Amino acid sequence: MTPEPGGPYRHPSIIPxxxxxxxxxxxxxxxxxxxQLPGGAGWALQQPLVYRSAIPGVGEIVVPAxxxxxxxxxxRWPLTFLLAxxxxxxxxxxxxxxxxxxxxxxxxxxxxxxxxxxxxxVPRWRRAAMWVAVRIFGWWRWWRLAHGAAD
Numbered sequence: 001m002t003p004e005p006g007g008p009y010r011h012p013s014i015i016p017x018x019x020x021x022x023x024x025x026x027x028x029x030x031x032x033x034x035x036q037l038p039g040g041a042g043w044a045l046q047q048p049l050v051y052r053s054a055i056p057g058v059g060e061i062v063v064p065a066x067x068x069x070x071x072x073x074x075x076r077w078p079l080t081f082l083l084a085x086x087x088x089x090x091x092x093x094x095x096x097x098x099x100x101x102x103x104x105x106x107x108x109x110x111x112x113x114x115x116x117x118x119x120x121x122v123p124r125w126r127r128a129a130m131w132v133a134v135r136i137f138g139w140w141r142w143w144r145l146a147h148g149a150a151d
Contacts, residue, residue: 026054026119032090034069042068051094053112058104061112063097070096072130088130091116095134099145106142110134 029050034043049063072092091113098109113134117127 024052024054026115027052028090028116028119029060032093034089034093037068042070044068045093049090049093051090051112051116053115055108055111055115058108058112061094061097061103063093067093067097069093087126088117088120088122090120091122099138099142102146106138107135110138 029052030047032049033046035046036043045063045065045067047065049067051061051063053059053061069092071089072087072095094116095109095113098104098112099106103109104112110131114127114131117130122130
């Protein structure tokens with residue numbers, strides 16, 4: 001065997017090849033536990049919610065206990081709420097947290113929302129509609145949170 005350019009000679013029986021990075025599929029690492037706040041002011045997490053993303057550069061997201069969410073902000077229009085309301089609660093909590101902290105770019109936060117909906121088994125047609133909605137209308141909440149406006 002000849003030495004590799006720029007490196008010492010490595011006999012394959014002595015030095016094992018480096019292991020490829022371990023693939024860890026996206027997953028919620030625990031359950032969503034919330035309590036409704038008085039007067040319908042939202043929902044507060046009773047324990048941290050941990051989500052592991054497979055999107056490069058995202059990693060593990062820990063939403064702390066006490067975080068307040070409204071879940072998916074779906075207008076109460078009859079057809080809209082029927083199609084997308086009262087669903088994807090855990091993905092919506094992670095999405096709200098990412099918007100509030102701005103840990104990621106908005107497009108990446110929206111992609112994490114889509115990935116988390118896949119993980120939780122939201123039907124394809126519903127998650128597509130919800131993802132398109134946050135891409136089209138989410139800028140308003142993103143902007144308001146950036147400028148300190150209350151929801």
